[in-house]
Amino acid sequence: MEDKVRIENVTKEYSTGSKVVKAVNNISLNIAEGEFIIILGPSGSGKTTLLNLISALTPPTNGRIFIRDREITALSDKKATRFRAEHIGLVFQFFNLLPTLTALENVEIGVALKIKNPDDLRKRALQYLKLVGLEGMEDKFPDQLSGGEQQRVSVARALAMEPDLLIADEPTGNLDAETGEEIWELLRELNERTGTTILAVTHWAEAATYANRTVHLRSGKIEKIMRKVAK
Ligand SMILES: Nc1ncnc2c1ncn2[C@@H]1O[C@H](COP(=O)(O)OP(=O)(O)OP(=O)(O)O)[C@@H](O)[C@H]1O
Ligand SMILES: [Mg+2]
Secondary structure: OOEEEEEEEEEEEEEEOOEEEEEEEEEEEEEEOOOEEEEEOOOOOOHHHHHHHHOOOOOOOEEEEEEOOEEHHHOOHHHHHHHHHHHEEEEOOOOOOOOOOOHHHHHHHHHOOOOOOHHHHHHHHHHHHHHOOOOOOOOOOHHHOOHHHHHHHHHHHHHHOOOOEEEEEOOOOOOOHHHHHHHHHHHHHHHHHHOOEEEEEEOOHHHHHHOOEEEEEEOOEEEEEEEOOOO
16 A cells, blocks of 8 residues: 655754754654554653654654655745645644634634635534534533543544544543543544544553554664554
8 A cells, every 4th residue: 555654764853952862763664544553652752753753843853754745854834834734633632622612613623724615614523523423512612521522522623624644642641541442442443434544642552452553662763563463
């Protein structure tokens, strides 16, 4: 299958005072269209840095990253922002929903750049809220929803734009274990049903059971890659 993401010899260094930290140290990785990849690793191993590089939030010190055939590491800041808004769905640990907007409106703003017609926009947002299991909760505000429900809204917001890539940094880091498992199960289901390529970072080793491949990071390097064995 065609590769959706190509990471070629990427290094990211940070200097603090006289010390240089290689947050990501010469990583190469290809992600196939439709894959669900989980990145596991201890605190400080470079997980967030790698996601920030892939979502063009930060430029690498060395190396190149391609999403489809677009070299995102060659984009200006302005073009990178636009690229992210149009092609990458982001899910965060703390949901990042706007508190004054309803669930439906929060999903709509995720797609507003792509769909201008208000009826079509509403239709699209409703479709994705239903897909994440929130039919009937469209008019609730974030503070009227549980943590798990809020994260479902943010997954719907990220997916409704039908991105090339869904990127999630510790999406269950702020949820209890049971709710966390429900979110991993949801991501697995959405990956199967929509074919969206997903890249998610977590500390929780058992999340690996949901993904096609698990990339283990240590000190900015890939320690090993595990492929899920078919049950
Ligand atoms: N903006 C920055 N400036 C300086 N150093 C940084 C910066 N961002 C990250 N680092 C350093 O790079 C390394 C990797 O950090 P990163 O945030 O990618 O780790 P992580 O695996 O996401 O950790 P956690 O599980 O705690 O979120 C760490 O040593 C960190 O201190
Ligand atoms: Mg992190």
